[in-house]
Amino acid sequence: MFILITGLLLGGTYALIALGLNLQYGVARIMNLANGEMLVAGGFAAFWLYTAGQVNPVAALIVIAPVAFVANWLIYRFMLQPLVKRAKSRGALEVDSILATFGMSFAFVGIMTWAFGGGYFNYAFLAQPLEMFGSSYAQNRVVAFVLAVVIGGALWLWLTYSRVGLNLRAVAVNPASASLVGVDVRRASALAFALGGAVTATGGALVSMFFTLDASVGVLFTMKALIIIIMGGVGDVRGTIVAAVILGIAETAVARLVDPGLTLAAAYLLFLLVLLFKPAGLFGKARG
Amino acid sequence: MSGTDWRNLAISAALLGLAALLPVYGSPYWLTMGTTMAMFVVLATSWALFSGPTHYISLATAAFFGIGTFVTGLGFQSLPFWVLPPLAAVIGAVLAALVGLVTLRLSGVYFVIFTLGLAEMVRQVVTWVQNQTGHRGMYVLTSITEREIYWMLVALGALVFLAGWLIGRSRLGFALRIIGNDETVAKHAGIDTALAKVALFMVPGAVAAATGAILAPRYIYIEPSTAFAPLLSFQVVIMALLGGTGRLWGPVAGVIPFSLLWEAITRQAPNQTLLLLGIAFLVIVYLLPGGFVGLWERFRRRFGGRT
Amino acid sequence: MSRTVLQVRNVTKRFGGLVAVNDVSFDVTEHSVMGLIGPNGSGKSTMINMISGSFAPTAGSIRLEGHELAGKPAHKVARLGVGRTFQLVRLLPELSVLDNVIAGAAFGHRRRWGAEARAHALTLIDRLGLTAVMGMPVSALTYIDTKRVELARALAGDPEVLLLDEWLAGLNPTELGTGIALIRSLRDEGRTIILVEHVMDAIRSLCDRCVVMSSGTRIAEGTPAEVLSDPEVIRAYLGDDDA
Ligand SMILES: Nc1ncnc2c1ncn2[C@@H]1O[C@H](COP(=O)(O)OP(=O)(O)O)[C@@H](O)[C@H]1O
Ligand SMILES: [Mg+2]
Numbered sequence: 001m002f003i004l005i006t007g008l009l010l011g012g013t014y015a016l017i018a019l020g021l022n023l024q025y026g027v028a029r030i031m032n033l034a035n036g037e038m039l040v041a042g043g044f045a046a047f048w049l050y051t052a053g054q055v056n057p058v059a060a061l062i063v064i065a066p067v068a069f070v071a072n073w074l075i076y077r078f079m080l081q082p083l084v085k086r087a088k089s090r091g092a093l094e095v096d097s098i099l100a101t102f103g104m105s106f107a108f109v110g111i112m113t114w115a116f117g118g119g120y121f122n123y124a125f126l127a128q129p130l131e132m133f134g135s136s137y138a139q140n141r142v143v144a145f146v147l148a149v150v151i152g153g154a155l156w157l158w159l160t161y162s163r164v165g166l167n168l169r170a171v172a173v174n175p176a177s178a179s180l181v182g183v184d185v186r187r188a189s190a191l192a193f194a195l196g197g198a199v200t201a202t203g204g205a206l207v208s209m210f211f212t213l214d215a216s217v218g219v220l221f222t223m224k225a226l227i228i229i230i231m232g233g234v235g236d237v238r239g240t241i242v243a244a245v246i247l248g249i250a251e252t253a254v255a256r257l258v259d260p261g262l263t264l265a266a267a268y269l270l271f272l273l274v275l276l277f278k279p280a281g282l283f284g285k286a287r288g
Numbered sequence: 289m290s291g292t293d294w295r296n297l298a299i300s301a302a303l304l305g306l307a308a309l310l311p312v313y314g315s316p317y318w319l320t321m322g323t324t325m326a327m328f329v330v331l332a333t334s335w336a337l338f339s340g341p342t343h344y345i346s347l348a349t350a351a352f353f354g355i356g357t358f359v360t361g362l363g364f365q366s367l368p369f370w371v372l373p374p375l376a377a378v379i380g381a382v383l384a385a386l387v388g389l390v391t392l393r394l395s396g397v398y399f400v401i402f403t404l405g406l407a408e409m410v411r412q413v414v415t416w417v418q419n420q421t422g423h424r425g426m427y428v429l430t431s432i433t434e435r436e437i438y439w440m441l442v443a444l445g446a447l448v449f450l451a452g453w454l455i456g457r458s459r460l461g462f463a464l465r466i467i468g469n470d471e472t473v474a475k476h477a478g479i480d481t482a483l484a485k486v487a488l489f490m491v492p493g494a495v496a497a498a499t500g501a502i503l504a505p506r507y508i509y510i511e512p513s514t515a516f517a518p519l520l521s522f523q524v525v526i527m528a529l530l531g532g533t534g535r536l537w538g539p540v541a542g543v544i545p546f547s548l549l550w551e552a553i554t555r556q557a558p559n560q561t562l563l564l565l566g567i568a569f570l571v572i573v574y575l576l577p578g579g580f581v582g583l584w585e586r587f588r589r590r591f592g593g594r595t
Numbered sequence: 596m597s598r599t600v601l602q603v604r605n606v607t608k609r610f611g612g613l614v615a616v617n618d619v620s621f622d623v624t625e626h627s628v629m630g631l632i633g634p635n636g637s638g639k640s641t642m643i644n645m646i647s648g649s650f651a652p653t654a655g656s657i658r659l660e661g662h663e664l665a666g667k668p669a670h671k672v673a674r675l676g677v678g679r680t681f682q683l684v685r686l687l688p689e690l691s692v693l694d695n696v697i698a699g700a701a702f703g704h705r706r707r708w709g710a711e712a713r714a715h716a717l718t719l720i721d722r723l724g725l726t727a728v729m730g731m732p733v734s735a736l737t738y739i740d741t742k743r744v745e746l747a748r749a750l751a752g753d754p755e756v757l758l759l760d761e762w763l764a765g766l767n768p769t770e771l772g773t774g775i776a777l778i779r780s781l782r783d784e785g786r787t788i789i790l791v792e793h794v795m796d797a798i799r800s801l802c803d804r805c806v807v808m809s810s811g812t813r814i815a816e817g818t819p820a821e822v823l824s825d826p827e828v829i830r831a832y833l834g835d836d837d838a
């Protein structure tokens with residue numbers, strides 16, 4: 001029970017992070033391997049605002065999300081759109097965007113290490129325990145989970161019911177036919193990329209409440225988010241959430257029952273099983 | 289073989305001889321540098337054999353390399369040293385085949401992600417096994433000198449070039465080029481694309497593992513966190529792409545300048561190496577697609593007239 | 596009496612809820628041209644994709660000289676003797692014209708390598724009138740030449756059955772004449788061809804028999820003259836603006 005709830009709390013935050021990456025990959029078709037660095041940057045901002053300015057991390061989201069939105073929009077517009085334009089095929093774009101976002105990822109890590117040093121950073125926010133179902137859980141984890149659910153839910157509602165959300169989903173399904181019905185694919189892609197980045201940075205701020213971050217940890221989160229997306233299926237919100245919770249629970253179980261040093265190996269084992277048996281994702285239909 | 293083949297063979301042999309003589313005329317500093325470069329030449333060239341034509345970006349080098357160092361670490365006391373690199377190569381090839389079978393049926397993104405985490409996963413598992421058995425790292429104390437390591441790497445390099453040349457002329461090499469252009473066409477032309485990809489992916493796997501086995505004595509003390517350092521995979525990708533994968537000699541052209549630059553940066557500003565790596569990736573994507581090979585070919589087309 | 600080379604029996608393909616091909620059967624005899632016609636979206640390309648192994652039928656059987664093709668991966672189907680072109684031309688952009696054709700010779704039904712493959716490819720290049728453009732990068736070829744290269748690649752493996760998915764589509768009137776003459780010469784050589792086509796002249800002058808599809812079902816089969824005067828076929832075509 002303890003493992004299930006802790007895993008669920010962790011999975012909720014993972015889901016939000018993966019949702020951000022899924023938005024970027026699903027709509028803008030960019031596999032953003034610098035996503036983890038955006039997360040660390042979000043966490044770093046929350047840390048800095050909290051320690052230097054005594055700003056409550058929850059309140060800090062009001063600043064972090066818009067800043068991340070603008071930053072990601074600029075990245076898409078000036079770094080990635082040129083690649084989209086010159087790409088001869090989907091495969092060429094894939095290789096270019098992988099290399100470019102790797103480049104950005106390393107550059108971000110380099111800049112963050114340079115600016116803030118290579119040390120770990122964490123802060124004590126709501127570190128008191130909370131009694132639930134006979135066990136105690138850190139309050140900050142619960143708060144992060146609740147916020148993740150609220151933000152993820154709002155995002156889902158917006159994607160499902162708003163006009164812009166509908167456009168984004170149309171592009172995700174088929175850019176060519178979306179443009180036929182008058183959706184501006186380029187704008188939709190930029191919007192999705194920016195929004196995905198903002199969601200990820202928000203996730204980073206939430207993670208920083210209970211997780212010790214350092215400048216180079218981003219790639220771990222990128223990998224987890226990618227594994228979740230592949231498990232859940234590209235562009236599948238429900239699959240992403242289920243996969244994130246499965247991953248959260250699996251990691252918690254392995255960490256507590258076997259060895260905390262094996263969490264990534266556990267994630268990998270799940271990944272492997274999905275690749276072998278459900279390569280189109282948990283709810284995806286096998287094609288071809 | 290044609291006239292150009294003989295000429296290229298002569299040039300390669302001369303360069304190889306020159307490289308092999310480095311310990312004789314070079315200072316210890318240059319021998320150390322030379323060993324590092326030889327290592328990257330071997331790794332980047334074998335990487336490009338697979339990733340060049342297929343456009344599948346492999347980040348598994350560190351995993352294979354680390355496994356190779358552990359083969360030496362576990363085996364050097366009970367087996368003669370010359371057995372270890374071939375043994376590591378076999379293990380590397382088998383692991384590569386397994387990884388390939390799982391991921392190479394799928395799109396390139398899956399492959400990158402899987403290989404990206406592979407080294408880390410192997411590291412976690414090895415660390416865990418070591419913790420269970422009460423070991424930490426291990427000492428690799430042998431009588432093998434830096435010179436000998438260097439010569440073994442040069443010999444391995446010669447093998448890799450030979451293999452690359454043969455593959456380039458073989459049906460398998462041709463199949464891989466077709467797959468890299470259009471996998472659907474490849475299938476309908478009668479190519480078993482999964483088999484071809486797995487077969488060729490075994491080459492860099494075997495070579496990287498053998499390289500790790502050869503280099504293990506250099507490190508003296510090996511432990512999972514250094515043996516499986518993911519940075520190595522990225523360095524190899526950068527060097528190969530900087531040189532260009534369109535030609536067999538491309539990666540070498542990337543290894544030499546990048547190793548020197550890397551060496552200078554690590555000495556002057558050790559905290560900036562990641563930034564350098566990032567910038568190198570961005571330069572390749574935005575300014576140098578095709579690497580130095582691409583640049584050279586554009587130059588020749590414009591001024592040389594020959595094709 | 597000619598021998599049956601390809602036998603399609605009760606083949607069905609579903610994509611989710613959509614039935615793209617519904618219980619279709621037909622035979623293709625040796626040295627003949629079978630036309631596969633019907634309005635857009637009627638399932639012709641899907642049929643071609645199933646014969647060539649792009650995807651497996653949901654149900655039914657496809658036999659080539661006794662070998663079951665249904666469910667086999669594309670490369671095995673190609674080696675058993677099915678060659679194809681694509682509705683949207685697919686060339687290998689980084690390879691030369693010659694290598695594009697050798698690609699078809701090296702791994703196909705009858706496999707050739709080295710000097711033999713080269714000579715075979717050069718013969719086909721000459722035969723299809725590509726000698727003059729052989730030195731060009733494939734990105735610089737005219738539209739009809741890209742189609743010729745693709746056809747040469749498909750022919751290079753000496754397939755038992757050649758599948759041409761709208762190979763004549765998009766050609767201008769002069770090119771169309773050349774294209775029809777080319778396919779006729781292939782027929783006269785004794786090749787077995789399945790031709791997906793919209794161009795009525797081509798259907799009339801090239802096909803020995805035709806299968807007409809509409810919304811995934813076979814609605815008629817016979818000689819071109821027979822099926823093109825069949826009221827149901829006319830209705831199917833008139834009911835569809837794109838045809
Ligand atoms: N891979 C696929 N996935 C889903 N639907 C498909 C796929 N391929 C074809 N279809 C659908 O099957 C139907 C038949 O298409 P197709 O065989 O291409 O027709 P035709 O070639 O006769 O114009 C169409 O409705 C098309 O949208
Ligand atoms: Mg069609």
